[in-house]
Amino acid sequence: MSFSMTGYGQSSLQYAGYKVEIEIKSVNHRYCEVVLRLPREWTCFEDVLRRTVQQYVKRGRIDIYINKEAELENAAFATLNHSAVKAYLQAVDVLNVEYGLEGTLTVKDILSLPDVLLSSDHLSVVDEVDMEKWGEVLQEGLQKALESLMMMRSKEGLHLVQDVEQRLQRLQVIHDEMVTFAPHVVEEHRVKLRQRLSELQDNSFTLDESKFGMEIALYADRSNIDEELIRLDSHLVQCKELLLADEAIGRKLDFLIQEMNREVNTIGSKANHLSLVTRVVEMKAEIEKIREQAANIE
Numbered sequence: 001m002s003f004s005m006t007g008y009g010q011s012s013l014q015y016a017g018y019k020v021e022i023e024i025k026s027v028n029h030r031y032c033e034v035v036l037r038l039p040r041e042w043t044c045f046e047d048v049l050r051r052t053v054q055q056y057v058k059r060g061r062i063d064i065y066i067n068k069e070a071e072l073e074n075a076a077f078a079t080l081n082h083s084a085v086k087a088y089l090q091a092v093d094v095l096n097v098e099y100g101l102e103g104t105l106t107v108k109d110i111l112s113l114p115d116v117l118l119s120s121d122h123l124s125v126v127d128e129v130d131m132e133k134w135g136e137v138l139q140e141g142l143q144k145a146l147e148s149l150m151m152m153r154s155k156e157g158l159h160l161v162q163d164v165e166q167r168l169q170r171l172q173v174i175h176d177e178m179v180t181f182a183p184h185v186v187e188e189h190r191v192k193l194r195q196r197l198s199e200l201q202d203n204s205f206t207l208d209e210s211k212f213g214m215e216i217a218l219y220a221d222r223s224n225i226d227e228e229l230i231r232l233d234s235h236l237v238q239c240k241e242l243l244l245a246d247e248a249i250g251r252k253l254d255f256l257i258q259e260m261n262r263e264v265n266t267i268g269s270k271a272n273h274l275s276l277v278t279r280v281v282e283m284k285a286e287i288e289k290i291r292e293q294a295a296n297i298e
Helices: 040-056 082-098 107-111 128-200 209-222 226-243 250-270 274-294
Strands: 007-015 018-027 032-037 060-070
Touching: 007 128, 018 128, 032 040, 040 060, 040 128, 060 128, 128 226, 128 274, 226 250, 250 274
Parallel strands: 032 060
Antiparallel strands: 007 018, 018 060
16 A cells, blocks of 8 residues: 555543643655654653654654643642742843843743643652653554554545556556557658658669668667667556555655656657657656656655
C-alpha cells in the first residue's frame, strides 16, 4: 500500500488529573524528519517517541504537538509555586529598572504563567515510577494519533496511486504507438528522399544508387529508437509493479521517472518525424504530471 506524505491525526486522553492532547501534521519532505513540541518535563521521552513515529512513517516532515492541561476538578488542589512567582516578579523589576520599561503583573497574569500553579499530581512527576507511567501514557496517545494519521495518508495515497496508474496506462498506449510507427519512419524517409531527387532531376546528374542506399542507412542508424523504446517499456513495467509494493516507493518512483524522462528526451532528439515528435511531447506532459503526484507519495 502506498501512502501520501500529507495527513493529519490527533488523539486525546486523561491521566493523573490531566488531559493530554496529541496533534500530528505531516507534509512532503525528501527524508523522514520528525519535529516534537512537548512540555519540557517530558523531554526525556523525546527519543522513544521519535522512534515510535519512525516505525509508522518512512518519509515526510512530521510535526507533533503534545499539550497537557489540568482538569477542572484538579485545579482545587493546585499549589502556588512561590519560587516561580518570585522569579517572574524579579524579572519585571529588571525590565523596569535596566531597560526603562513600565508595567506590572496582575494576579491574572501571574496565574496564567507556566509553572506558577502546581497540582498535587504535578509534584509527583519527578518520581521515577510516575515518569515511567507517563511514558506509557504518551506512547499510547501517540500511537492512536499515528493510526489516525496513517488512515488519512492511506486514503490520500490511494487516490494518488490511481491517478498515476491511469497516466502510466496512457504512456503505455503512446509507447505502443511509437513501437508500431517507428519501423515505417525510415521507409517514409526513403520514399520522400527519392521523390525529392526525382523532382530535382534535370538530366544534369546521375542518381548513384549506392550513395543513395548509404544515405538511407545512415539515416536509419541515426533515427533508430529501438533501444530507447525497450528501456522505456521496462521502466513502465517497473513503475506499475512498484505501485503494488508494500513499502515506501517515493524515492524509487522518483528515480524511474527521471529515467523515463531521459529515454523520452533521447527519442525526441532522434525522432526526425512529426508523428514521433508529437508523441514525445504527449509523453513528456504525462511524465511531468506523474512527477508532481510522485512528490506527494511516501
